[in-house]
Amino acid sequence: xxxxxxxxxxxDPEQDTETLGNLVIDAGMIAAIGLxxxxxxxxxxxxxGKCLAPGIVDLGVKIGEPGERHRESFRSAGQAAAAGGxxxxxxxxxxxxxxxxxxxxxxxxxxxAEASVRIHHMAALTKGREGREMTEISFLLDAxxxxxxxxxxxxxxxxxxxxxxxxxxxxxxxxxxHPQDPGLSKGAAVTSGKFASLLGLxxxxxxxxxxxxxxxxxxxxxxxxxYHADQITCxxxxxxxxxxxxxxxxxxxxxxxxxxxxxxxxxxxxRSFFKLxxxxxxxxxxxxxxxAVASGLIDILCSMHTPQDEESKRLPYEEAAAGAVALETFxxxxxxxxxxxxxxxxxxxxxMALNPAKRLGLPQGRMAVGAPADLVLFDPDAPxxxxxxxxxxxxxxxxxxxxxxEGRVLATFVGGRQVFALNKE
Amino acid sequence: MTFxxxxxxxxxxxxxxxxxxxxxxxxxxxxxNRRTVKRTDALAGMTQINMFFENSTRTQAxxxxxxxxxxxxxxxxxxxxxxxxKGETLIxxxxxLNAMHPxxxxxxxxxxxxxxxxxxxxxxAVLNAGDGRHEHPTQALLDALTIRRAKGRIQRLTVAICGDxxxxxxxxxxxxxxxxxxxxxxLVAPPTLMPSGVGEFGCEVFDDMRAGLEGADVVMMLRLxxxxxxxxxxPSEREYYHxxxxxxxxxxxxxxxxxxMHPGPMNRGVEIDGELxxxxxxxxxxxxxxxxxxxxxxxxDLLARNLRAERGAxxxxxxx
Numbered sequence: 001x002x003x004x005x006x007x008x009x010x011x012d013p014e015q016d017t018e019t020l021g022n023l024v025i026d027a028g029m030i031a032a033i034g035l036x037x038x039x040x041x042x043x044x045x046x047x048x049g050k051c052l053a054p055g056i057v058d059l060g061v062k063i064g065e066p067g068e069r070h071r072e073s074f075r076s077a078g079q080a081a082a083a084g085g086x087x088x089x090x091x092x093x094x095x096x097x098x099x100x101x102x103x104x105x106x107x108x109x110x111x112x113a114e115a116s117v118r119i120h121h122m123a124a125l126t127k128g129r130e131g132r133e134m135t136e137i138s139f140l141l142d143a144x145x146x147x148x149x150x151x152x153x154x155x156x157x158x159x160x161x162x163x164x165x166x167x168x169x170x171x172x173x174x175x176x177x178h179p180q181d182p183g184l185s186k187g188a189a190v191t192s193g194k195f196a197s198l199l200g201l202x203x204x205x206x207x208x209x210x211x212x213x214x215x216x217x218x219x220x221x222x223x224x225x226x227y228h229a230d231q232i233t234c235x236x237x238x239x240x241x242x243x244x245x246x247x248x249x250x251x252x253x254x255x256x257x258x259x260x261x262x263x264x265x266x267x268x269x270x271r272s273f274f275k276l277x278x279x280x281x282x283x284x285x286x287x288x289x290x291x292a293v294a295s296g297l298i299d300i301l302c303s304m305h306t307p308q309d310e311e312s313k314r315l316p317y318e319e320a321a322a323g324a325v326a327l328e329t330f331x332x333x334x335x336x337x338x339x340x341x342x343x344x345x346x347x348x349x350x351x352m353a354l355n356p357a358k359r360l361g362l363p364q365g366r367m368a369v370g371a372p373a374d375l376v377l378f379d380p381d382a383p384x385x386x387x388x389x390x391x392x393x394x395x396x397x398x399x400x401x402x403x404x405x406e407g408r409v410l411a412t413f414v415g416g417r418q419v420f421a422l423n424k425e
Numbered sequence: 426m427t428f429x430x431x432x433x434x435x436x437x438x439x440x441x442x443x444x445x446x447x448x449x450x451x452x453x454x455x456x457x458n459r460r461t462v463k464r465t466d467a468l469a470g471m472t473q474i475n476m477f478f479e480n481s482t483r484t485q486a487x488x489x490x491x492x493x494x495x496x497x498x499x500x501x502x503x504x505x506x507x508x509x510x511k512g513e514t515l516i517x518x519x520x521x522l523n524a525m526h527p528x529x530x531x532x533x534x535x536x537x538x539x540x541x542x543x544x545x546x547x548x549x550a551v552l553n554a555g556d557g558r559h560e561h562p563t564q565a566l567l568d569a570l571t572i573r574r575a576k577g578r579i580q581r582l583t584v585a586i587c588g589d590x591x592x593x594x595x596x597x598x599x600x601x602x603x604x605x606x607x608x609x610x611x612l613v614a615p616p617t618l619m620p621s622g623v624g625e626f627g628c629e630v631f632d633d634m635r636a637g638l639e640g641a642d643v644v645m646m647l648r649l650x651x652x653x654x655x656x657x658x659x660p661s662e663r664e665y666y667h668x669x670x671x672x673x674x675x676x677x678x679x680x681x682x683x684x685x686m687h688p689g690p691m692n693r694g695v696e697i698d699g700e701l702x703x704x705x706x707x708x709x710x711x712x713x714x715x716x717x718x719x720x721x722x723x724x725x726d727l728l729a730r731n732l733r734a735e736r737g738a739x740x741x742x743x744x745x
């Protein structure tokens with residue numbers, strides 16, 4: 001089937017351009033851009049001048065299968081992703097049990113078929129994510145693992161990690177690390193400082209992230225492995241990252257949308273929906289990290305979608321679980337960075353679609369003829385009030401509940417097929 | 426008399442005139458408590474439940490006595506006998522108790538913010554009797570009353586708070602209260618027991634105790650928890666006592682009429698010299714205990730007044 005999307009503001013992250021024009025989808029691919037008239041027999045969709053961009057490629061989404069399907073299933077995650085303009089999800093392996101064998105990977109791959117968007121998987125770097133023995137990296141690659149990660153658990157034994165990295169290097173596998181010094185961050189619920197002290201909550205110094213990053217970068221220099229730091233959230237981590245890139249290490253870095261749009265003060269009166277891992281940072285850090293995304297030092301923006309049920313959040317702050325759902329709020333929250341002038345739309349989609357796809361070797365993320373027609377149509381200016389109970393995610397733990405958002409997804413296409421359309425009431 | 430709060434969760438929420446109202450009323454309850462017949466009917470017919478998720482003999486006794494002297498029906502629920510041990514969550518416990526229509530809930534919990542969470546789920550007045558490292562408002566109020574009665578004022582004094590400030594809710598509440606009442610505050614502690622971001626608190630910070638006590642009107646000592654003494658935060662008990670234990674020599678750096686306070690229970694020979702703690706010319710530690718009952722009576726009385734007014738307004742609304 002051929003689709004003709006006319007009168008769209010086409011965002012091209014590769015060319016760094018925004019142009020008003022038409023786009024043809026044929027056989028699941030982008031067939032033409034800028035064609036003045038619809039090809040014969042094409043279904044015409046009028047975009048009314050709204051933005052059309054490559055669908056978001058979200059690296060590091062938690063889905064509760066296996067083990068915690070009450071929090072999120074592949075079906076519900078797929079619906080949430082479609083509603084949020086996320087066309088490719090790269091799921092995390094921190095499930096119960098962890099995805100650490102080809103068999104569990106085959107199970108989730110089969111289960112993922114019920115989702116309406118593309119789903120890929122990361123596998124654990126060590127068995128049971130326990131940091132003792134490496135997983136069958138080669139078998140897992142054959143079974144489709146895109147990257148290897150122990151989630152937010154740090155492999156504390158540097159010997160184990162260096163061997164896993166060396167082995168991964170020989171296979172060209174990408175290792176996703178969580179830079180955090182486990183000693184300093186033990187038991188922490190917030191970032192240390194005046195605010196943490198006034199609330200009486202145990203805090204972690206931002207230096208814990210830098211120390212973790214420095215250690216990982218040292219091992220990357222030693223082993224030559226391909227490495228991605230999942231979340232860089234502090235100003236003082238940035239020079240270390242810059243140096244590593246300058247020295248030619250195969251290193252990229254990411255950050256979650258929450259760390260770009262919220263800060264530690266949002267925790268306010270012990271609001272556990274704002275409890276994240278790593279914790280929200282000071283405003284200075286937030287600003288520095290936004291600038292690092294704009295300059296390209298931080299490559300990838302992700303949602304760090306982490307569904308938690310009500311019971312694990314309705315607890316005193318220290319005891320409450322960390323993490324927030326974000327698939328559906330990712331794009332509206334990112335629009336805050338656009339409206340504040342911090343990032344242009346092409347720059348945002350470079351970090352949300354093009355860079356993650358490139359890093360993982362996927363053909364998505366491009367607005368070019370011959371690229372898969374994974375697209376999101378959105379209105380960057382549409383205002384709405386977020387009600388968490390309207391989310392499609394099974395878990396409703398969003399920090400944006402009750403907040404004014406600007407920017408709405410109107411339609412989502414995966415391989416040329418429309419998987420979401422906003423109901424206009 | 427100004428006191429608008431529905432719950433007493435922390436000093437942070439109180440305005441200076443509200444603090445003054447509590448202290449003024451507490452002064453009157455001090456007089457009552459010194460009589461043979463110590464009862465009023467301010468809380469007659471009301472039910473007070475003391476929920477202590479952390480053990481505390483002293484504070485619980487003080488709240489129980491305060492409630493009984495005001496004529497309330499007081500029930501103590503200690504965690505050892507409760508269903509919390511059976512895995513019930515804090516909120517379920519609170520909702521269960523709430524269904525029994527208490528009027529005042531006095532709560533102590535080991536987690537910072539737990540009392541705020543609980544207060545958001547119940548429809549009675551909640552009093553924070555200490556939550557984690559966050560706040561212990563009645564302690565700060567009783568300390569303020571003790572200071573005001575000893576010094577004749579609670580402004581423009583130099584107060585040194587010494588000891589384990591990082592882990593102390595007493596220090597937090599006192600810091601906030603004394604700041605609101607415009608006092609000069611000094612924090613004295615080894616750097617490992619200083620909270621992070623202390624430089625932004627608007628206090629003077631000392632790791633030398635003698636320098637910190639120089640010219641102080643009030644010396645407030647804090648209890649050092651046993652579990653902090655094992656080399657984790659300080660090298661040893663004896664080294665701590667040598668550098669930060671209050672004795673006559675260190676106290677001589679403060680003003681000659683400086684008073685010595687301690688929230689109790691004391692570790693004699695760790696943070697304070699035993700003889701000094703008993704010196705009736707310097708130590709007001711026993712007065713603090715006495716003021717504790719009066720201050721808690723005042724707080725509960727004021728909260729009960731607001732509760733009645735609120736319910737009265739609601740009832741009137743229903744009628745109209």
